[in-house]
Amino acid sequence: MAAISVYIISKAGGMIYQYDHNPITIEYEKTFSFPLDLVLEFVNNRLTVTFGQMDNIKVGHIILSVNGIPLSGRKLTDNRDVMEVLKSEENYPISIKFGRPKLGTNEKIVLASTFHSLFAIASQLSPEPHCSGIEVLEADTFKLYCYQTITGTKFMVVADFKQSGIESLLKKIHELYADYALKNPFYALEMPIRCEQFDVNLQAVLEQVEKTGMSNI
Amino acid sequence: MTIYNLYIFNSAGSCIYYHEWLRRREAGMSRDEEMKLMYGLIFSLKSFVQKLSPVDCKDGFLNYRTSRYKLNFYETGTGLKLIMNTDVNSTNVREYLQKIYKEVYVEYVVKNPECKLNKEIVSEVFKSKLDKLVRSLPIFNNRVI
Numbered sequence: 001m002a003a004i005s006v007y008i009i010s011k012a013g014g015m016i017y018q019y020d021h022n023p024i025t026i027e028y029e030k031t032f033s034f035p036l037d038l039v040l041e042f043v044n045n046r047l048t049v050t051f052g053q054m055d056n057i058k059v060g061h062i063i064l065s066v067n068g069i070p071l072s073g074r075k076l077t078d079n080r081d082v083m084e085v086l087k088s089e090e091n092y093p094i095s096i097k098f099g100r101p102k103l104g105t106n107e108k109i110v111l112a113s114t115f116h117s118l119f120a121i122a123s124q125l126s127p128e129p130h131c132s133g134i135e136v137l138e139a140d141t142f143k144l145y146c147y148q149t150i151t152g153t154k155f156m157v158v159a160d161f162k163q164s165g166i167e168s169l170l171k172k173i174h175e176l177y178a179d180y181a182l183k184n185p186f187y188a189l190e191m192p193i194r195c196e197q198f199d200v201n202l203q204a205v206l207e208q209v210e211k212t213g214m215s216n217i
Numbered sequence: 218m219t220i221y222n223l224y225i226f227n228s229a230g231s232c233i234y235y236h237e238w239l240r241r242r243e244a245g246m247s248r249d250e251e252m253k254l255m256y257g258l259i260f261s262l263k264s265f266v267q268k269l270s271p272v273d274c275k276d277g278f279l280n281y282r283t284s285r286y287k288l289n290f291y292e293t294g295t296g297l298k299l300i301m302n303t304d305v306n307s308t309n310v311r312e313y314l315q316k317i318y319k320e321v322y323v324e325y326v327v328k329n330p331e332c333k334l335n336k337e338i339v340s341e342v343f344k345s346k347l348d349k350l351v352r353s354l355p356i357f358n359n360r361v362i
Contacts, residue, residue: 118265122281140277
């Protein structure tokens with residue numbers, strides 16, 4: 001069962017809530033001999049594979065550690081430059097750990113506001129009148145469901161493409177939002193949701209979805 | 218079941234072909250601006266999907282659905298992008314887009330020395346073959362109201 005992520009986007013396009021349910025980590029370690037048959041480049045200050053997919057190492061994966069020493073930016077934590085280490089033959093055989101880059105909070109905020117505008121453009125480019133924004137977006141690895149309330153708040157769920165009945169989950173999340181976030185006197189509208197009750201109940205619902213499916217929500 | 222319109226973009230992002238079979242609403246901007254907006258939408262969707270995906274994706278973005286229409290996307294290895302808007306219930310549109318690419322674009326644009334690649338397609342034979350193929354698809358059933 002794949003991860004389900006929940007995003008709540010305010011009517012201004014700001015991300016006010018995000019939760020990943022059992023996120024998947026993709027990591028793979030491999031020992032290399034000289035010369036390295038991968039093309040590596042710095043993208044967004046992370047050493048990324050740009051050419052030469054092999055085994056489980058895919059283009060877009062980043063280097064997490066070299067010989068067990070973690071990488072931060074361009075330097076290893078023992079203060080050696082990672083490119084120097086990979087270039088010199090005496091360091092080989094070398095063991096490198098690759099992984100799929102994880103989304104940071106800032107990146108999630110950017111993605112949420114990107115979706116907010118894509119949603120609006122999709123309804124603008126419609127060939128039919130009176131069209132809503134994106135309701136379901138399909139990719140080969142996941143499906144994204146979006147539900148916009150009449151007040152403009154968007155609930156967005158990223159789920160496995162095989163998972164069905166997400167529409168009822170969206171309604172349920174809306175209900176939880178109304179019950180635990182909006183009824184909380186300390187919650188300011190359009191601001192990030194920090195309500196413990198909301199977290200607890202949302203997790204319980206997602207747990208239930210994972211175990212028994214959508215039918216009894 | 219309806220097919221609304223078809224956009225073909227080259228790898229540089231300019232629209233080389235546009236045809237509409239049915240359209241009840243105009244975008245409220247010039248054609249030129251609409252093409253730029255559509256390309257921007259697709260470009261952003263592609264990077265959005267790549268970042269949001271929980272695992273590594275192969276094809277990436279496939280389609281999206283709103284309350285009134287469905288946008289289907291197919292990109293070839295060379296960066297040619299085919300976008301077709303259909304009604305929300307149509308399925309297998311990706312296969313039809315592949316068919317359009319294989320049986321019409323490659324045959325009547327790539328194999329036609331008069332057609333300059335990456336330029337707007339003005340070939341009449343392409344236009345008529347495409348129209349014939351689209352009209353023969355099982356999801357094509359446009360009624361004039």
